[in-house]
Amino acid sequence: MSTMQTRQSAPLANAPATEVDDSLVRAGLGEHLSRAAGGPVAITAFDRLSPGFSWLTYSFRARYPSGETRQLILRLGPPSGLFAPYSVLPQVYALQALAGTSIPVPGLVAHAEQGDVVGFPFFVCEHVAGHxxxxxxxxxxxxxxxxxxxxxxxxxxxxxxxxxxxxxxxxxxxxxxxxxxxxxxxxxxxxxxxxxxxxxxxxxxxxxxxxxxxxxxxxxxxxxxxxxxxxxxxxxxxxxxxxxxxxxxxxxxxxxxxxxxxxxxxxxxxxxxxxxxxxxxxxxxxxxxxxxxxxxxxxxxxxxxxxxxxxxxxxxxxxxxxxxxxxxxxxxxxxxxxxxxxxxxxxxxxxxxxx
The missing domain is CATH 3.90.1200.10 (Aminoglycoside phosphotransferase (APH), C-terminal lobe)
Known part of the structure; x- marks a missing residue:
């Protein structure tokens, strides 16, 4: 048998892919961050940014129980993205390992490999100035x-x-x-x-x-x-x-x-x-x-x-x-x-x- 891989005709999909409901993502994110903070975290200015080909990106503000407000970024792995199904772990490990080094990366805030209440794999990081x-x-x-x-x-x-x-x-x-x-x-x-x-x-x-x-x-x-x-x-x-x-x-x-x-x-x-x-x-x-x-x-x-x-x-x-x-x-x-x-x-x- 040849060592090269065999190919077949593509089957037709039977159902559309699961859509990402931004309002449900926002609610789940608020619940996840509130649980981690030990008190209610209010999510405001929640906006999906220009879509890439893979992870979805959202910008939002989080107001913590202490009164602090932080500008943060949510990256979410959709069910039908370019490389689905997704794992957040490589990105999480990279941001953890590179924090404080000469390689500039956003600070990691939160993550969930199984999606938790958000519904999809995600991580949250600090907003960084730039384009x-x-x-x-x-x-x-x-x-x-x-x-x-x-x-x-x-x-x-x-x-x-x-x-x-x-x-x-x-x-x-x-x-x-x-x-x-x-x-x-x-x-x-x-x-x-x-x-x-x-x-x-x-x-x-x-x-x-x-x-x-x-x-x-x-x-x-x-x-x-x-x-x-x-x-x-x-x-x-x-x-x-x-x-x-x-x-x-x-x-x-x-x-x-x-x-x-x-x-x-x-x-x-x-x-x-x-x-x-x-x-x-x-x-x-x-x-x-x-x-x-x-x-x-x-x-x-x-x-x-x-x-x-x-x-x-x-x-x-x-x-x-x-x-x-x-x-x-x-x-x-x-x-x-x-x-x-x-x-x-x-x-x-x-x-x-x-x-």
Whole structure:
């Protein structure tokens, strides 16, 4: 039997996905925070922010029994999001481990893996000043401003990969027991399972690519915390300073080259081969190596650039699956499959270059 995964036609979903009722979420959140505070917590100014493709984000104010009012953020894992079903634990462990370090993250306030009275997995964190740059549209910021941000972005990644994760809450993530420490075999296997789910469309190259990635995964220079989605667009910046790194849901222990390969994808840099459109690849790698103390392997980076494209293809298919099978009523999910052809062509070239 072939080692590649078999595919089948997609079954039709029988029922629409569970909708998230914001009023019920608000009531449940108030009850959860009140119980933790030992008295009534009033939730005001509760607003769902512009939707992402995965977790739902809400901004709200919480007035505590002491009279203190805090501006907070709720992140909630919906039942039909891009990577449903969700776990809050990677994000919780990351925020706990990185509090007080040089890696800027929001402060963790509360969380519930099983959803508690809110109904869905969630966590609450502090509001952090700043705005998100949309990487696919470029930036109106000047080149000098973007260069400052790019330098901070690289330095923060270097600091993350130097972190003693084994002495932190991140030690609760799966332990490094994969063959020869190749922890990335786990996320590769996870992406292969997602891509192999029965759907309306079938892309044979993805079966072959998943097999090639599994067979050729390099041994890491060291095991580090891997953010898993480290890119322009997943941080807040305020007046030329990165104030928080966001979206730790794919955090795991693995090869630091994965974050580099993902961050350098032209998709996240307005189509440019330069980081944020201003920093040459060579500059990125040199600065990163100095900051992290980890030498960059050209071969490993090429492998993870191919893996990044494989993940990009998987993300598009997750969107299509959420729409076709889980009946998510977000038309952006349906449109994601239209990006498959150029991604697969780029993936084919990237594997050829890495082989």
């Amino acid at each position: 998100v740059t949309a990487p696919w549209t470029g930036s109106s910021a000047g080149e000098e401003h973007r260069l400052r941000i790019a330098e901070q972005f690289v330095d923060i990644l270097g600091d993350l990969h130097r972190l003693d994760w084994a002495a932190s809450a991140l030690a609760e993530l799966p332990s490094p027991d994969a063959a020869e420490g190749r922890m990335e075999l786990r996320p590769i296997a996870g992406w292969r399972r997602l891509i192999a789910r029965p759907m309306q469309r079938y892309y044979p190259l993805l079966d072959w690519a998943g097999h090639w990635l599994s067979e050729n995964c390099p041994k890491p220079p060291r095991l580090t915390v891997v953010h898993g989605d480290y890119r322009v667009g997943n941080f807040l910046e305020d007046e030329g300073r990165i104030t928080a790194i966001l979206d730790w849901e794919l955090t795991h222990i693995g090869d630091p080259h994965e974050d580099l390969g993902w961050a350098l994808m032209p998709t996240f840099n307005a189509g440019s081969r330069k980081l944020y459109g201003v920093m040459e690849r060579e500059q990125v790698l040199e600065r990163y190596a100095r900051r992290s103390g980890i030498p960059v392997s050209t071969r490993s980076l090429a492998f993870y650039e191919a893996f990044a494209l494989y993940q990009a293809a998987g993300i598009q298919l997750c969107g299509a699956y959420a729409f076709e099978v889980d009946r998510c009523n977000d038309m952006r999910m349906a449109a994601m499959a239209t990006r498959m052809a150029p991604i697969i062509r780029a993936l084919d070239r990237a594997i050829e270059a890495a082989a």
